[in-house]
Amino acid sequence: MLSARGLLKEFLTAALAIIKTPLFLSNKLYSCVLKPIFDSLYFIPGTQLEQLEASQRFKKEYENSYGPLHLNIFNGTFNGACSAAQTELKPLLVYLESSEHDDAAVFNQKILCDSALIQLLNDKFIVWAASSSTFEGSKVSDKLHVAGFPFVGVYTFVHNRLNSLLKLERLYSLDLTLKKIRAAGKAAEASLFQIKKEREAQLATQRLKQEQDRAFFESLRIDQQKEQQKKREEEKSKVKEEELFRENNLLAQARTRNLIKLPEEPEQHTPGAIELRIHFPNGSSSSRRFNESDKILHVYHFAAGELIEDGKCLIKNFSLCSSFPKKTFEDKSQTLKEVGFTPRMSLYLINEDD
Known part of the structure; x- marks a missing residue:
């Protein structure tokens, strides 16, 4: 006994054979109307499996x-x-x-x-x-x-x-x-x-x-990484510059305060007065008179004050020395008389950061 699917298939096959004859319908009607119906058998359950x-x-x-x-x-x-x-x-x-x-x-x-x-x-x-x-x-x-x-x-x-x-x-x-x-x-x-x-x-x-x-x-990607690295380095450099600027500014303020607190400069030909000239690494020099009772620390304060330009310290760490005899003055608590300063004395400033 034929199944419902088989009966449907036989019916449509017979109908197709009849319709294809020119006695009933034109080929155009067959191809446009009934053939798609027959083709739809592909989607009837069971026929796709077949x-x-x-x-x-x-x-x-x-x-x-x-x-x-x-x-x-x-x-x-x-x-x-x-x-x-x-x-x-x-x-x-x-x-x-x-x-x-x-x-x-x-x-x-x-x-x-x-x-x-x-x-x-x-x-x-x-x-x-x-x-x-x-x-x-x-x-x-x-x-x-x-x-x-x-x-x-x-x-x-x-x-x-x-x-x-x-x-x-x-x-x-x-x-x-x-x-x-x-x-x-x-x-x-x-x-x-x-x-x-x-x-x-x-x-x-x-x-x-x-x-x-x-x-x-x-x-x-590499360019982006380089750009990011460059930005990070620039940010670090900027932070470092800002920190250095703050440190330098604080140092300049401190040196300015120390310069103000220097003992009064004696008049020329005052007994015990010492004419002191300090030579800087850039070739310039500055001079000032000190009393022989003044301390080496006062000389350092003066030199540090001369290193301030536009609110910035040109040299952060330095020492003072004489050329003849060659001697570096490290004990800042001694007086000028104790270290043997003469009435006319020249000192050289050495940049310790170089």
Whole structure:
């Protein structure tokens, strides 16, 4: 007893046969109205499973009837086989059999199981096979305009167009079948070679662009890192400069206060007065009179005050020394008389930060 799906399929098949005759409706009405309805069977539950199993069922039925088949038949739909052929750049061989033709058994027993043919097909082709009695087999038969069985067709895809290289629509001898399939395979290689070169050129262009993009973004990343590092260093330098400025400013203020607190400068020819000249590293010099009772510390305060320019200390750490005899005055608590200063004395300021 037929299932509801089978009854629906038989009904639509019969209706299609009637409608296609010019006695009832025009071809235009058939193609625009009823054919889409028939095609919608692909989406009726059960029929999609049937089309997916068409190639699998062929191989299973073949092996049940003739024994193991070592031919690699594409496990999927016809459209899937087409996609695989395009992706792998191989020709597509389509084999359709019909149970209504006695030649199908001869082809399956004598030709399809031939080891040379199987090796050729497994190495060079994507093979899709089905019975025309299956729904998808019937659809593919109509699509390829098959006029006879057993059918062997070889196709290539050039710029997404299906090109026919071989159509065998009846039984031929094994030698002739093998010869024709080999010739079709060579013709396919010639057409697919150009596509392969174009694809390789496209891939090379894509890889080059990707490498250029990677190089650009890597360069951009390095530049950004350098810029960030530069900003961090500038910020650190700015903070350090600000700290140094504050320190220098505090030191200048302290030295200015010390300069103000210096003992009063004695008049010239005052007994015990010492005329002191200090020479600076830049070649300039400053002079002042001190009492012999003044301390070395007062001389340092005077020299430090002379090193202030525009509110900044030109030299932070320094010492004072005489040239003859050569002596550095480090004990700032001693008086000028105690260290042996003469009425006229020259000292040299040494920058200890150099």
